[in-house]
Amino acid sequence: MKRHVWRPLYVVIALVVVILVARVFYVPDDFGAQERGYTFGFHRLSNEQEWKDYPAHYRDSAYCSACHEARSEELHAARHAMIPCENCHGAALDHPEAPEKLAIDRSRELCIRCHAQLYTPSSGRSAIPGIDPAEHNTGLVCTECHNPHNPSLEEM
C-alpha cells in the first residue's frame, strides 16, 4: 500500500492507543457490570458503599426516650402517642452534642396538617378531629390552649 494510506492510519491507531491509555487511568477499577448484569448493574461498585455511608439526620423516638423518659411516657399515654418526637421537635442529628438544642415547631401550620377539617370519606383523615383554620381562634398558637403531649379536650 502507498504512504498516503498508511499515514492517516497511523494517526488513527495512535489516537485509539491514547484513548485506551487515558481510559485505564480515568475509569475506576471497580467500574463495570455488577450483580444485576450489564443492563441494570453497569456502575462503579464503591458507590453503593458511599450511599450506605450517607449521614442519617433522623434518629427515632426510642433514641429520644433514652434521656427524655418522662416526656416520652407522658406522650405514649396520650392520643398523640403515634406521632414520632422528631416530627415536631425536628431531626435529632447528633443531639445533644450537635445541635445542643432542637428548634421545636409550634406553628399552627404544623397542627393543621392533620387537624384542618377536610371532607375525605375514604381516608383515615375523616376519623381525626378537625377545625377550620380560618375560623378557629385565628392568630393564636395552638399550644396556648392545647397540650400537644396530652391533647385530651377534657383535661385542657
Add this chain to the structure above:
Amino acid sequence: MKRRAFLKHTAVFVSGAAVSLSALELLDPHEVFAARPELRWGFLVDTHKCVGCGFCVTACKIENDIPLEANVTRTWVERYVMTKDGETFMDSPRGAQNGFTSKLIDQNRSGMKRVPDQEISQAFFVPKLCNHCETPPCVQVCPVGATYQTADGAVLVDRSWCIGCGYCIMGCPYGVRFFHPVEHVADKCTFCYHRISKGGDTACAQACPFGARRIGNLRDPDDPVAKTVMTQRVGILRDEYGTNPQVYYIGLNEEVR
C-alpha cells in the same frame, strides 16, 4: 458412500443437532444465586391510612438534604377527590410538604377548585415514591452507567459519575426523578439506603404516624410487608409499562396514575 454408512452418519448428525446449544451451556452458580438473592427491598403503602399530613415529605427532604424551598421532592402525596358525577380532581401542592390544609384543590391554570362536600363520593391521599422497578427504564437509558440497581433491588445514582443529561428523568414513567438543585445531578428516592442497610426504617416510614408507609424484605416470608404483598389484594402503578414496580399499594383506584 455406502447406504449403511450414510444412514449411520445421518442418525448421528440429527441426534447431535437436536441438542440445543443452551442445553450444553454450563450454569454459573453465581449467576443462579444472584437471580434470587436473600434480600429484595420492597415498599408497601396503605392508602386507607394516609391522612395527607405530609410529614413523610418533610422528613424525606430533611433526611436527604433536598432544599425545602425547592419545588422538587423524592416523595410526595397526591390528593384525589371524586365527585358523584364521575369527575376526578387531583392535586399535590408543593408535593404536600406542608400537608393538605385546605378544601381548595389546585387545578393549575384553571385555578383553585372547591368541590362541595355533598358532591364528593370519594376523597383520599396517595403517597408516591420511586418504585425501584425490577426492570428500571431509567437505568437502561443512562449512557454513562451512573444510575444502576444494586443486588438487593435499590436503584441509585452515582453522583460523581452522572453527567446530568436528564435521559433518566425523561425515561421514568412515574416522574420520580428530578434534577438536584444543589448537586446538579439526577436525583431520586434511594429507599433511604443508608438507613435500611443499617437495619433502620426509611425516613418517610418512620415519620408516618399512621403506619401508611412500610419497607420490608420481599424475599423473607416472615416479613410483615412480604406477607401482606403475598396474601392481600395489593396493586402497583402503571403495570402496562412492564417495569415491574416494587412499591405495592393497598386500596388503589384505577383513577390513580
